[in-house]
Amino acid sequence: MQAHTHPWARLGLGERPIFLAPLAGVSDHPFRRLCALHGATLTYVEMLSATALLFESPRTYGMMDRHASERILGVQLTGKSADETARAVAILDALSFETIDLNMGCPVAKVVKSGCGSAILRDPKRVYETVKLATEATGKPLSVKIRLGWDRQSYSYLEVADAAAQAGAAWLTIHGRLRCDDYSVPVDLERIAEIKRKLTIPVVGNGNIFSRADAVYMQERTGVDAVMVSRGALGNPWIFRDIAGGDASVTIGEWRDAVLAHLKWQAEAYGLTSGFAAVCMRKHLLWYVKGWPGAKKLREQLSHIESLEDAGALIDAFAAGITASGETLRLPVTQEQQEGRFVWDPKYEMDRKLDRGVGDELMSPPESASI
Numbered sequence: 133m134q135a136h137t138h139p140w141a142r143l144g145l146g147e148r149p150i151f152l153a154p155l156a157g158v159s160d161h162p163f164r165r166l167c168a169l170h171g172a173t174l175t176y177v178e179m180l181s182a183t184a185l186l187f188e189s190p191r192t193y194g195m196m197d198r199h200a201s202e203r204i205l206g207v208q209l210t211g212k213s214a215d216e217t218a219r220a221v222a223i224l225d226a227l228s229f230e231t232i233d234l235n236m237g238c239p240v241a242k243v244v245k246s247g248c249g250s251a252i253l254r255d256p257k258r259v260y261e262t263v264k265l266a267t268e269a270t271g272k273p274l275s276v277k278i279r280l281g282w283d284r285q286s287y288s289y290l291e292v293a294d295a296a297a298q299a300g301a302a303w304l305t306i307h308g309r310l311r312c313d314d315y316s317v318p319v320d321l322e323r324i325a326e327i328k329r330k331l332t333i334p335v336v337g338n339g340n341i342f343s344r345a346d347a348v349y350m351q352e353r354t355g356v357d358a359v360m361v362s363r364g365a366l367g368n369p370w371i372f373r374d375i376a377g378g379d380a381s382v383t384i385g386e387w388r389d390a391v392l393a394h395l396k397w398q399a400e401a402y403g404l405t406s407g408f409a410a411v412c413m414r415k416h417l418l419w420y421v422k423g424w425p426g427a428k429k430l431r432e433q434l435s436h437i438e439s440l441e442d443a444g445a446l447i448d449a450f451a452a453g454i455t456a457s458g459e460t461l462r463l464p465v466t467q468e469q470q471e472g473r474f475v476w477d478p479k480y481e482m483d484r485k486l487d488r489g490v491g492d493e494l495m496s497p498p499e500s501a502s503i
């Protein structure tokens with residue numbers, strides 16, 4: 133009987149799945165393919181707004197594009213109410229996704245202002261109703277991603293996690309920070325462990341996973357069933373190979389091939405000559421060269437690229453220069469991330485607004501729409 137089958141076995145995820153988080157403005161199919169190629173077992177479309185889905189926003193439908201080579205794909209949703217969320221889940225149920233996640237942790241102001249994301253954490257009853265109606269609206273495994281609570285006066289993780297599990301969530305992902313926390317706040321492993329001890333459904337740990345050592349540490353300290361990687365995959369799709377126990381070091385040849393593959397897939401997805409494709413690619417390119425010694429000029433050039441072809445030529449020439457110098461390099465960004473110095477650069481917010489971030493218009497119906 134399906135209800136007794138482990139949800140990850142049902143999805144064919146294997147013993148120790150490694151998740152790539154839904155990442156707004158980032159986890160489109162070119163990036164997901166690269167992560168899957170290097171060992172991510174489950175990847176996600178970036179967070180969608182239930183409101184936008186119900187109003188058939190073309191941009192939202194565009195965000196759901198899937199590449200034919202993607203074997204297992206999840207989609208993530210956030211909604212203003214239990215009813216709205218369930219109606220949007222019913223739409224997703226009919227589309228080609230293997231699993232659906234409900235976002236109850238997004239801290240972005242415009243998202244919480246409309247009652248979505250981590251706003252839901254303040255109301256465990258609403259969590260229960262939302263998950264209950266949503267699971268009734270789909271035959272696919274439905275999971276929930278939460279934070280620990282709203283602020284230090286309102287840690288709601290135990291009530292919220294319990295409500296989600298009681299209502300039928302297939303698993304729970306916990307980002308071990310509060311809504312009010314920024315990335316400088318350490319991930320609270322003790323509280324993640326507490327959730328894991330209380331729940332019988334699988335628990336996925338999230339927050340500050342930048343290397344295999346981080347993943348092992350989180351698993352040992354908390355007992356979580358799997359980890360979800362977020363910032364750790366930016367510019368470093370090899371992190372999945374590393375976490376799975378493979379080679380953590382990346383040669384210049386591997387680096388070059390991966391960046392060029394990303395550019396090729398970006399061109400296939402959005403068009404080789406599309407300025408949009410190039411603008412969306414800038415942040416990835418800057419992540420790929422973050423930390424490279426002698427790459428100051430390259431970084432400057434990549435931050436302004438107008439075409440994918442120009443970007444490819446710059447990457448190629450840079451890699452050729454390093455190879456000619458006889459250096460066999462280990463990807464410096466990995467070292468930097470292992471030391472935990474990787475921070476989200478607010479200047480990328482600009483790119484997110486330009487490209488595929490969750491915009492205000494997606495959180496509320498178009499003015500002309502009637503309900």
Ligand SMILES: Cc1cc2nc3c(=O)[nH]c(=O)nc-3n(C[C@H](O)[C@H](O)[C@H](O)COP(=O)(O)O)c2cc1C
Pocket residue numbers: 153154155156157158178179208235237238277307338339340341360361362363364476
């Ligand atoms: C660029 C970016 C976009 C994100 N978009 C989403 C999203 O769409 N859905 C989601 O659940 N979390 C999103 N997050 C949050 C991450 O999934 C994750 O919970 C958080 O970054 C903590 O993990 P980390 O410390 O490993 O980065 C995003 C984070 C970043 C940096």
